[in-house]
Amino acid sequence: MGNFSQKIDKFIEIFVNQNGYVRVLEGLRNTLTIAVLGLIIGILIGTLIATVRVIPKYKLLPRVLNGFCSFYVGFFRGTPMVVQLLLFYFVALPLAGRHMTGVQVAICVFGLNSGAYISEIMRSGILSVDPGQMEAGRAVGLNFGTTMMKVVLPQAVKNILPTLGNEFITLVKETSVVSFVGAADLYVAFNYIGSNSYEFMVPYLVMALIYILLVLIISAGIKIMERSLRKSDRRH
Amino acid sequence: MIDVINLEKHFGGTQVLRGISVKIEKGDIVVVIGPSGSGKSTFLRCLNCMEDPTGGQIIFNGVDIADQRVDINVHRRHMGMVFQHFNLFNNKTVIENIMLAPVHLRCQDLRRAKRSNFFNRIGNVFRKGEQKKELLPVTAGKAEIRREAREEALSLLKRIGLEDKADVYPATLSGGQKQRVAIVRSLAMNPDVILFDEPTSALDPEMVGEVLDLMKALAREGMTMIIVTHEMGFAREVANKVLFIDEGQILESGSPEEFFGNPKNPRLKEFLSKVL
Ligand SMILES: Nc1ncnc2c1ncn2[C@@H]1O[C@H](COP(=O)(O)OP(=O)(O)OP(=O)(O)O)[C@@H](O)[C@H]1O
Ligand SMILES: [Mg+2]
Numbered sequence: 001m002g003n004f005s006q007k008i009d010k011f012i013e014i015f016v017n018q019n020g021y022v023r024v025l026e027g028l029r030n031t032l033t034i035a036v037l038g039l040i041i042g043i044l045i046g047t048l049i050a051t052v053r054v055i056p057k058y059k060l061l062p063r064v065l066n067g068f069c070s071f072y073v074g075f076f077r078g079t080p081m082v083v084q085l086l087l088f089y090f091v092a093l094p095l096a097g098r099h100m101t102g103v104q105v106a107i108c109v110f111g112l113n114s115g116a117y118i119s120e121i122m123r124s125g126i127l128s129v130d131p132g133q134m135e136a137g138r139a140v141g142l143n144f145g146t147t148m149m150k151v152v153l154p155q156a157v158k159n160i161l162p163t164l165g166n167e168f169i170t171l172v173k174e175t176s177v178v179s180f181v182g183a184a185d186l187y188v189a190f191n192y193i194g195s196n197s198y199e200f201m202v203p204y205l206v207m208a209l210i211y212i213l214l215v216l217i218i219s220a221g222i223k224i225m226e227r228s229l230r231k232s233d234r235r236h
Numbered sequence: 237m238i239d240v241i242n243l244e245k246h247f248g249g250t251q252v253l254r255g256i257s258v259k260i261e262k263g264d265i266v267v268v269i270g271p272s273g274s275g276k277s278t279f280l281r282c283l284n285c286m287e288d289p290t291g292g293q294i295i296f297n298g299v300d301i302a303d304q305r306v307d308i309n310v311h312r313r314h315m316g317m318v319f320q321h322f323n324l325f326n327n328k329t330v331i332e333n334i335m336l337a338p339v340h341l342r343c344q345d346l347r348r349a350k351r352s353n354f355f356n357r358i359g360n361v362f363r364k365g366e367q368k369k370e371l372l373p374v375t376a377g378k379a380e381i382r383r384e385a386r387e388e389a390l391s392l393l394k395r396i397g398l399e400d401k402a403d404v405y406p407a408t409l410s411g412g413q414k415q416r417v418a419i420v421r422s423l424a425m426n427p428d429v430i431l432f433d434e435p436t437s438a439l440d441p442e443m444v445g446e447v448l449d450l451m452k453a454l455a456r457e458g459m460t461m462i463i464v465t466h467e468m469g470f471a472r473e474v475a476n477k478v479l480f481i482d483e484g485q486i487l488e489s490g491s492p493e494e495f496f497g498n499p500k501n502p503r504l505k506e507f508l509s510k511v512l
Pocket of ligand 1: 247252270271272273274275276277278279
């Protein structure tokens with residue numbers, strides 16, 4: 001046990017005195033930035049794709065769009081996140097002749113990736129809304145898009161909020177691979193502390209603890225949101 | 237006002253409407269009856285193109301709305317629809333349910349008018365005296381549109397005695413209250429005609445009366461209505477024209493006295509003997 005308290009001392013030494021905490025805070029900030037912005041981009045892309053997929057398909061344009069969306073979703077669900085990060089960083093960016101920081105790349109890829117997953121979640125949410133709601137909107141002269149925005153999507157989002165929360169938690173946890181493209185997340189921070197003290201046990205334990213704490217906080221937030229959203233079906 | 241000419245509807249391979257023709261005048265109260273699965277709902281839903289007709293014409297206010305090229309949203313503003321299962325917007329309060337479409341569409345018109353005025357004003361700089369384009373009147377702002385719509389919605393709610401329910405969500409209403417709100421929601425658009433698809437079939441018996449009373453009041457005020465229903469008493473009392481549809485065709489039509497007193501078609505006789 002004496003061994004273990006030595007390890008803790010080493011960790012504290014680097015964490016506090018050698019500014020390890022600065023790196024951890026920076027890692028935490030990057031982790032959350034990537035997850036939050038990724039989720040927001042993902043919700044926008046996902047909603048768009050889900051809407052395209054429920055448009056009636058008599059005409060050519062919706063069919064073409066739908067084909068593109070199927071391909072998109074298939075690609076991002078069919079390849080690992082790490083592969084997508086690497087493709088974006090080492091293939092797409094050079095081809096486009098652009099430069100981006102690791103964090104920017106991670107935000108884009110997380111957005112694109114979660115867009116694919118969220119589109120499926122959102123589609124099931126839209127399908128869970130009574131078709132009568134769309135009909136009633138169309139019957140009073142609103143067009144498909146307006147009825148979608150004002151009536152169907154708000155109800156769909158309410159139905160899928162717990163699943164959307166889980167997607168956010170997944171994103172937070174998956175950020176641990178962004179160091180592949182040079183973004184400094186929590187893993188990079190604790191890895192730095194570990195390498196400097198030649199001691200990885202405590203840093204990685206603390207890292208796990210921080211992830212668990214994050215997930216618990218997010219879960220609590222989702223619960224609160226759900227409760228306030230459920231007001232419109234309460235009978236009083 | 238509505239001239240239905242040889243209306244047909246196929247679902248895939250099956251033909252549900254087999255050439256329906258009927259003329260509906262302003263102020264008509266048309267009741268549609270017929271056995272289950274005969275195509276009554278399909279007929280009604282084709283009238284406002286909720287289902288796209290696969291043949292025939294629907295001339296509404298002089299325009300063939302069965303034509304895929306017309307903007308159906310414009311015509312639906314003038315055609316209310318009331319559903320069997322109410323279909324109130326669950327995420328909106330009662331008053332928002334009534335205001336949503338009027339406010340949105342008036343604001344949309346406002347935006348369009350402003351946009352076209354903007355371009356015409358620029359164009360007018362280069363046009364000479366006679367050729368200058370007139371600007372569209374822009375009377376009310378967004379806030380005013382909302383306030384007006386709110387007042388109208390409140391007076392509609394007052395009419396059905398539910399003004400105290402303005403700010404609750406539909407989930408808290410009884411079936412009869414929901415259907416009456418749904419009816420005034422379609423009234424808020426000032427429609428030329430309202431389509432009803434079995435408006436009382438999903439109601440508990442004690443709530444049927446309040447909905448029928450509201451419909452009778454509308455009928456007295458001269459609203460044009462097309463009603464699919466199994467309420468034969470109502471049909472007899474209120475309708476001025478009754479249609480019997482079976483297997484996608486109108487087998488008999490006429491005034492209620494004739495229709496119920498002296499039915500000619502054997503299928504109608506059989507149907508009436510079952511339901512009366
Ligand atoms: N979307 C659809 N796809 C395929 N078939 C349909 C569709 N809608 C209706 N039908 C068929 O069309 C026929 C007529 O249906 P419709 O709903 O118009 O009957 P109805 O007279 O309103 O009956 P009910 O009194 O039970 O409401 C039925 O056989 C039904 O199965
Ligand atoms: Mg029906």
